[in-house]
Amino acid sequence: MRLKAENLSAKRGEDLLFRHINFCLNKGEALVLTGRNGSGKSTLLRVVAGFIRPESGRVTFQAQDGESRPAREACHYLGHRNGMKAELSVYENLHFWKDFLGDFEGGKGLSIEEAADVIGLSSITHLPYGYLSAGQQRRFAMARLLVAYRPVWILDEPTAALDAKAEAMFSDLVRAHLKAGGMALAATHQPLGLDNVQHLEMRGFEFDELEEMA
């Protein structure tokens, strides 16, 4: 399996945020994005997840059988928002995601009970999601990564709102995912303590560079 980005550039509104971005991830590898606020980390993650069309370049995913698939089909995306409905129970939310996402070829998601157990919150899946603390809500958003199998995890500041114990639990989850042959792309200010990590610094453009390009 391989995730490859070639010559990516992207705009937000009229502004070019980055260009000439290239990377290649194989099984078990992770890419960590760094860079100042507004440098385009979230935008790059959203391009890879297929939510934003790149201005140029492409992202491809080569599956186990050697065939190319749209990268978005192989990706889980955990963004700043948790993507859960406050009025539905935790169980109903996770059930929706499990059905909606389905499993990508080559793997199988955990049951909702198993996933809740892994994140250490198995006793409260009957509660409305909106009743939970910010940290508990974030942990259940992470459980979404477990209930459907996707080889690529795209993580935007995944550990925001988590205490130290939950942060360590999440690092373990990502490490286990990589060990099982998955891949991860993360924008994070907290070190996730991963091996096999590539780093990409998003530099953004200085004003004079933008003027030159105009």
Ligand SMILES: Nc1ncnc2c1ncn2[C@@H]1O[C@H](COP(=O)(O)OP(=O)(O)OP(=O)(O)O)[C@@H](O)[C@H]1O
């Ligand atoms: N929907 C949008 N429309 C127009 N501009 C946007 C939109 N979303 C983001 N931007 C702009 O794109 C730039 C890059 O934003 P992005 O969220 O990718 O940065 P980031 O590196 O992830 O920042 P942070 O570290 O603060 O999360 C910012 O200047 C932002 O204002």
